[in-house]
Amino acid sequence: MRGALFVLSLAAMLAGCGAPQPAQDEAAKPRNAGDRGFAGVFVPIGSFEDPAGPPPFQNTRWPAKPPFTEWGAAESQRLKDPTSLKVCSPNGPVFFMSEVGIFPLEFLEAPDQIVILREASGMPRRIYMDGRGHPDDVEPSWMGHSIGHWEGESLFVDTIGLNGLARAMNGVGSNARVSEDDAKPRMPSSEQLHLVERMKLVANGELLEDELTINDPKAYTEPLILKHYFQRRPDIDMLEYYCNENPRDDSVVAGSKSK
């Protein structure tokens, strides 16, 4: 038996000699998101009562006086009215990555893709990691077209192709006043939104930091830069959420009288 194993091993070695493989630098081999610690469930830090979260890793708050263009200022006013909201309209990528800690996110890995799920959102963010660029004729969509690449331990994600119909980037577009942030101006985004993100792990790998650079020349005269943090929570399972199952509160959303 041992002899047979030896013969097999020898045959394998000889076969290897017959077909030499190109030398591969181990360090240069691509590693997946899971190896880098990006896969799994994360909960956004912060709460309605304390949107920034505890120091030292605090979410950047939206500016009190945003650098609006004329269109941006008018759109911000329009979004203050709860009746401007389409019931159950999707969030868009910025709100997806910047809400405080109610709904967890889950980073999943597929071949040549990183997919981010958000419990409150039926639509995932899909980040192509296969080296492709954005299409020249990108089709406008709610979450846009995202491509990503690694630089060291940081994941860079570039997103364009938004349809400009998402909710305000800083929330539900209501005057509910559940958070101090709800008193701040609504932050619209347009089809010109170009979002650049740098994601990396901090706090000994326990937090994921997402630095969002928001370029939207239709709405803002200069880029907006925010940092948001997500805590790794392997103790939490993702659950379901579906906006339109029993929409009794449509009347509230639409601003008409309650049933």
Added chain:
Amino acid sequence: MRAFAVIVIAMLAAAAQSLAYAHHSFAAFDRNKKVVLVGVVKDFQWTNPHAWIQLEVQDAKGDKTEWGVECGSPNMMARTGWKKELLKPGDQVAVTVNPLLDGKPNGSLVSITLANGAVLGPGDAPPPKPLGSSSAR
């Protein structure tokens, strides 16, 4: 009567807890007003985006009013101890709500005291964990 007073005190304590909603505007509710309702569950709708309790409340004259009580979403509720089976038609409960501004019998749940004395809120974010308490990658 004493038991009821205890329930009300427990509920007022629970009412001090903060709310966490994300779905939509709650501007229709009076956040500064709390109403305590004691009644019988007629229906419990364990549904998205929000669960609802239909509660039959009898006043001193014996007149009955059906209240709609809006809760959080089932995912947020499940993370704070709720289950679909917790409420059944016929259960006697006491709830604290922020009522609608327009005076209609409809409120946003602040807290509920079940027949067994358990007190629950409207659902909330995952319970926070201090940094350093969960292992890194």
